[in-house]
Amino acid sequence: MANSKYEYVKRFEVEDEVMYPNIIVVQIAGRNFHRFSEEHGFEKPNDEKALNLMNASATKVLENFSDVVFGYGFSDEYSFVLKKETTFYQRRASKILSIIVSFFTSAYATKWKEFFPLKELNLSPSFRSRIICCASMEVLQAYLAWRQSECHLNNQYNTCLWKLIFSGTSEKEAKEILKGTQKQEKNELLFRQFGINYKDLPQILRQGSCAVKIKVEDIVKYRENGAPVKRPRKKAVIVHSENIATKGFWNNYSCLTEELGSLGEGINKIKPEFLRSFKFQSKLMLSTWIVIRVDGCHFHRFCEDNGFQKPNDEQALKLMNSCAISLVEMCKDIIFAYGVSDEFSFVLKKDSLLYQRHSSEIISAIVSLFSSMYVMKWKEFFPENDFKEPPYFDGRSVCYPSSKILRDYLAWRQVDCHINNQYNTCFWMLVKSGKSRTEAQSCLKGTQAQEKNELLAQFGIDYDALPIMFRMGSSVFRDKEELSGTDIGRDKVVVEHCNIIEESFWKEHPRILGEEAEEKHVIPLL
Structure with a gap:
């Protein structure tokens, strides 16, 4: 920055470093995506093309930022986990959350035509983001289990809701029918009234999607004798798993254990209010x-x-x-x-x-x-x-x-x-x-x-x-x-x-x- 008599204003900037050893998670979620979905005619209750667009944007994030080692997403939400000892932008919360959400948004808008070649992007897609500070691997494990549980509950409810609406029930009546119902009751409703076995629905809908890095070898050239010269690199891929917060899933991907550490055998019942306490949030001073x-x-x-x-x-x-x-x-x-x-x-x-x-x-x-x-x-x-x-x-x-x-x-x-x-x-x-x-x-x-x-x-x-x-x-x-x-x-x-x-x-x-x-x-x- 150039020197001037006005530079004193920089003193008003506040540091917002996320202290080590907190594991940094960047959670992004669509802004006004109900309206965005309506405007672009997304299928109900789920539009697989829209979900695949989210996944493509997520893999682009992992490929562009080496410090981002894992992502989990469903609906219009994605959570990105940075490696444990990251110094990404010196761990400044505002820098990290803004860069990730900006890149994800740009990738989403750029890749739109790949998934919706016949639809114009009429509204600007936008997302909000926040930092979740996971004080330990146990907290990260609980957070991921919570988000996957939310994926299942939301998808099960929305599948029932829209099947009822498509059958002629009003939205108000459908919500009243589902009020207070448990998982098993929703499964029975889907099977008896619509012949749908919930477990047969696509994995991407029931389980959400994981963006992980795997090690691959690219052929960069060939020797005179025709033998290939290979170079190792990490490639981002999308996988699906019934339970991402388990040791079994985690150990399948060396990148996760190397950059974050191992998960425990299992976790007790998750209390969302406990996990929400780890949100890194600050309110800006009033009357300024x-x-x-x-x-x-x-x-x-x-x-x-x-x-x-x-x-x-x-x-x-x-x-x-x-x-x-x-x-x-x-x-x-x-x-x-x-x-x-x-x-x-x-x-x-x-x-x-x-x-x-x-x-x-x-x-x-x-x-x-x-x-x-x-x-x-x-x-x-x-x-x-x-x-x-x-x-x-x-x-x-x-x-x-x-x-x-x-x-x-x-x-x-x-x-x-x-x-x-x-x-x-x-x-x-x-x-x-x-x-x-x-x-x-x-x-x-x-x-x-x-x-x-x-x-x-x-x-x-x-x-x-x-x-x-x-x-x-x-x-x-x-x-x-x-x-x-x-x-x-x-x-x-x-x-x-x-x-x-x-x-x-x-x-x-x-x-x-x-x-x-x-x-x-x-x-x-x-």
Whole structure:
């Protein structure tokens, strides 16, 4: 980060490290998936294509992140277990949960057409995520047994419910029939009324799915005598088991015992309230401005892979802006967003009660939606290109107690925008002129702003004449749209490239931080 007088705002960031020896589990679950399922015509009670899409996204997570060694999923939920001694992003909860949910969401949206080639993705799929801290292997074992038990109970209930509805019973009547019934009674209902033996239903529905890594050997080349040269690697696969929380299942996969350890022989009856106590959750302080900063992960590589122009790709920046606009339109609690390069900061109103101010819920919802939008909007800005690997982002939340400190945070990001853009413009002009990247870095080491401007002048570039979006970044907010022939206006989300450090911007737009409302409710001194 560039040095500036505004850097003090970094002190408001709070560390959220998950302490060793806790085993980290990232649990993700669909947001508004009832509506999503209805919109896309998923079969009831289960759509196997949708479940296989979830599994394909999960295996992609295991293949992309070596620290994720196991996954278990059913319906619209997946739990990912990280290896016991992981230092993945130094065990910071917000980083881990946001990266996993972002990558999973991008993979889900990217792979949609593989499983639903005739259906358009009309709504943005999004997921929420949270961290579960398992203090021991016994707790992890109990957690996995609990989730598989939930899979069975939910599937059995939903199978009965929808069979009754399909037979002509109303949904209300069907729920009344099933109220208070036990497992055996549901099995008898399915068999007697519909000729269904519950145990004959597909394993993926009754048992859920496990994503595990197995060791395989790939042929990388052949010797002159025709003998293959093999290279070992770990491959993610989907398996099904009646009981995943047993020693017998666990010992079948060396990756699990090597990276996590062994399970016990068995566990007693699970109490969900006990397991819920291991959720890693924190509430953000009331009456503070919440900022969620979304930042691209490994975007240097992503830019290289997709041939982005250097030092700035205008279409890529417009894609980021379009995603931010959609988020501001969808979430009324977001009152301002500022973006530069591969990052965007979203400001939530001071009195926001979004997700009861649970940090993990807010971070994961915004990061997941942003990732989903990025994938879905890609073709609008790059119609001739397909990205090679799913883009993904990390997120963090920070609370700022006053409007002044919030504005200093935004000023810090805009100062960074200018300094980084000026440096990158110089750097890439030097590289394009024939210098190596190391030589370009040496040329720029220790140079001041004026010296960089003089260097650019040698290439015939007036820095102040470069596109304002590159120099100022992008501000996204709601503004009044005046309708012709009437004094009544309506809110419209706009993008402006302007100086948000100066007082003038905030005076022109007092509604953003509610300063207009505060002025109207000033209590006069007696």
